[in-house]
Amino acid sequence: MDMAKLVGSETGPTLIPTYDWLTFLAEYFTIIKGIKSFEHFYMDSSGSVTIRDNISSAEKSHHIIIKHPHQDHRPAVIDAPGLSCQ
Known part of the structure; x- marks a missing residue:
């Protein structure tokens, strides 16, 4: 059970x-x-994502990887x- x-x-x-993931x-x-x-939608190992509006629509493919992140590179915190007084 989660707490x-x-x-x-x-x-x-x-x-x-x-973290600033965006x-x-x-x-x-x-x-x-x-x-x-x-x-x-699904992604293959090359970095291409294939998408469909619904099960009967045509597939569209997009290559989304610009570059691979370095292993030690992390997003900024x-x-x-905090809450305002209002």
Whole structure:
């Protein structure tokens, strides 16, 4: 059974960091516009993604890899802004 975890304290320290995955991944992959609207997609080992609007529509293929990330490269940590008084 999973338990809730505290991600930060009231005094400010962050216990579980949040990472800027959007900026990090944009350096390595192209965006497929409207990907949430596709019902079927799969990726092969070459970095090509094949998508279909639905099971009976034509397939479209996109090569999405720009470059491979270095093993030691990680996304930047995003500082949580905290709650405002409002």
